Amino acid sequence: MTSMERVVAALQGTEADRRAFTMTLSLYGAKLTGCPLSEYYTSPDRYLQGQIAVYDHCRPDILFTPFAFAPEAQAFGSEIFYLQKNPPNVRKPFIRDPKDIDKITVPDIGSDEGLQYLLSSARLLADHFKGAVPICGVLASPLDLPAVIMGVGNWLEILLFDDEKASAVISLMSEYFVTMANSMFDNGINFLAIPMMFSNPRLVFEKTVKETVVPALADIFSRLKGPVVFHHGGNPLAGFLPLYRNIPNIAGFALDQHDDFSEARKNIGENMLLLGNLEGPTLGLVTTAHALERAQKILDNRRDDRHFIFATSGADVAWDTPMETITGIYDLIQHYGAGHA
Amino acid sequence: MTAESTRISVIEAILGGERELANSLLDTYAAANGSYRRAMNEVLEPVLVEIGIKWAEENTSLAQGYVAGKVAEDTLFKIIRDEQDILHTQEIKGTVVIGNIEDDFHSLGRKLVSIFLQSAGWIVHDLGSDVSPEEFVDKAAETDACIIGVSAMMYTTAANIKKVRDELDRRNLSGRIMLAVGGAVFRLRPELTREVGGDGTAANGYQVPQLFAELLARSQRETLQ
Numbered sequence: 001m002t003s004m005e006r007v008v009a010a011l012q013g014t015e016a017d018r019r020a021f022t023m024t025l026s027l028y029g030a031k032l033t034g035c036p037l038s039e040y041y042t043s044p045d046r047y048l049q050g051q052i053a054v055y056d057h058c059r060p061d062i063l064f065t066p067f068a069f070a071p072e073a074q075a076f077g078s079e080i081f082y083l084q085k086n087p088p089n090v091r092k093p094f095i096r097d098p099k100d101i102d103k104i105t106v107p108d109i110g111s112d113e114g115l116q117y118l119l120s121s122a123r124l125l126a127d128h129f130k131g132a133v134p135i136c137g138v139l140a141s142p143l144d145l146p147a148v149i150m151g152v153g154n155w156l157e158i159l160l161f162d163d164e165k166a167s168a169v170i171s172l173m174s175e176y177f178v179t180m181a182n183s184m185f186d187n188g189i190n191f192l193a194i195p196m197m198f199s200n201p202r203l204v205f206e207k208t209v210k211e212t213v214v215p216a217l218a219d220i221f222s223r224l225k226g227p228v229v230f231h232h233g234g235n236p237l238a239g240f241l242p243l244y245r246n247i248p249n250i251a252g253f254a255l256d257q258h259d260d261f262s263e264a265r266k267n268i269g270e271n272m273l274l275l276g277n278l279e280g281p282t283l284g285l286v287t288t289a290h291a292l293e294r295a296q297k298i299l300d301n302r303r304d305d306r307h308f309i310f311a312t313s314g315a316d317v318a319w320d321t322p323m324e325t326i327t328g329i330y331d332l333i334q335h336y337g338a339g340h341a
Numbered sequence: 342m343t344a345e346s347t348r349i350s351v352i353e354a355i356l357g358g359e360r361e362l363a364n365s366l367l368d369t370y371a372a373a374n375g376s377y378r379r380a381m382n383e384v385l386e387p388v389l390v391e392i393g394i395k396w397a398e399e400n401t402s403l404a405q406g407y408v409a410g411k412v413a414e415d416t417l418f419k420i421i422r423d424e425q426d427i428l429h430t431q432e433i434k435g436t437v438v439i440g441n442i443e444d445d446f447h448s449l450g451r452k453l454v455s456i457f458l459q460s461a462g463w464i465v466h467d468l469g470s471d472v473s474p475e476e477f478v479d480k481a482a483e484t485d486a487c488i489i490g491v492s493a494m495m496y497t498t499a500a501n502i503k504k505v506r507d508e509l510d511r512r513n514l515s516g517r518i519m520l521a522v523g524g525a526v527f528r529l530r531p532e533l534t535r536e537v538g539g540d541g542t543a544a545n546g547y548q549v550p551q552l553f554a555e556l557l558a559r560s561q562r563e564t565l566q
Binding site: 054081083086089090091092093096152153156157160161176201202204205207208 | 444
């Protein structure tokens with residue numbers, strides 16, 4: 001089976017030759033190719049070379065476009081900086097004073113270098129892997145992007161206490177997100193993964209999720225050309241899954257390392273795709289044996305679950321993760337087989 | 342309503358995101374008992390401690406913590422409004438300087454810390470975001486502050502805090518002026534406090550007044566030696 005067939009099998013709950021798996025190795029491609037990160041996160045060609053190296057080393061069933069929100073924040077006017085072992089980050093948000101909210105404008109996707117980098121990376125990946133390996137586009141959630149444009153505190157203040165401004169900001173973000181996401185689909189991605197932070201009751205009130213976030217996401221996702229994986233965004237998600245049940249175009253949920261798959265299944269049913277949940281960002285801090293033991297437990301836990309893809313949780317797999325940990329997980333998956341009955 | 346029943350209602354209001362209701366309950370308690378100072382001491386401070394415990398146990402959301410901070414800020418403003426004439430006679434615990442280290446713009450935690458410190462009787466000079474080591478130490482020297490509190494969210498910016506320690510050392514102020522450090526990265530990497538030269542850290546904003554009281558005592562001991 002090809003990776004695409006394996007992933008589709010997981011979506012449909014049909015038989016596969018082995019468990020579909022992926023690791024978030026967007027960053028790790030730079031390490032494998034020795035590419036400076038300031039180049040890796042600005043050159044679509046260098047990004048493609050990195051992802052080819054990732055594929056050659058561990059054959060994940062899903063590859064990702066750059067897992068970096070800085071280019072999007074930069075497109076909205078925020079100042080970013082490059083790091084040696086992590087994706088670029090925001091140095092100064094565009095809006096420092098909430099009264100300047102009106103200065104936020106939607107960037108021109110066609111001319112913005114950072115956004116073009118994301119789109120070109122998607123296109124090069126799709127062209128290279130020619131449908132054999134699903135390409136997952138990664139974008140910031142339209143409900144989280146304001147936090148990198150104006151800072152967490154300012155966005156929280158607006159989201160909680162100023163319905164009118166919140167509505168105006170969400171409207172702007174929606175306009176940008178739908179255009180950008182659909183451009184990603186036009187450039188060949190098969191689905192989107194959207195880390196969701198300000199959509200989770202661990203960050204905002206459940207009533208905010210119900211009254212503001214879910215209606216906004218339902219509207220936005222209904223206008224997308226392809227499906228979305230709702231990513232936990234660094235917070236446990238299993239207990240809150242019923243909140244998102246009626247949002248259209250959700251193909252699956254990527255769970256947090258602390259999530260319990262049984263609880264998730266109870267809350268979302270047997271047929272929704274679930275992904276997870278080996279913590280990726282700390283893989284550099286644990287031994288290979290420990291990582292493999294944890295991976296084995298996850299696979300055993302989901303042995304009979306056909307709608308499951310083994311994946312890392314959190315952001316990128318850490319730069320310092322030993323190569324033997326990554327190849328060890330690949331070997332484990334190879335030998336584990338289909339898993340399900 | 343008794344202090345206990347008001348506390349329970351205020352906690353419920355804050356955890357439910359009802360900032361106005363929480364303020365209204367505190368208004369009622371202050372009116373019945375003579376002052377917002379009493380509402381702060383008898384109701385809100387215990388409420389903040391309880392929410393702080395829930396926060397440490399990861400049983401509250403960011404928004405709930407934020408609303409707790411806003412309610413504390415609202416009450417604090419009412420105390421300042423009502424006690425303009427007598428504020429100078431109340432016990433001031435000390436003067437502190439706080440800010441986000443250079444290149445760091447994550448101000449939410451710092452703002453909450455400022456509110457909790459002021460609620461606990463500290464004079465706070467908040468220098469804002471992206472503050473240089475020299476600015477921190479200049480302001481502390483100018484205001485005779487005993488503690489500098491520096492916040493950073495990420496490892497990359499937290500590393501800049503070491504320059505504040507270096508500046509304190511260069512001016513022979515270490516020991517007399519304590520260096521408190523905080524921010525999300527210090528929860529993830531507790532060893533970072535020592536790496537950047539910090540004298541102490543707190544797990545969350547609610548615990549900062551206690552940390553600062555301990556650092557003040559250390560500062561006084563070291564100054565006497």
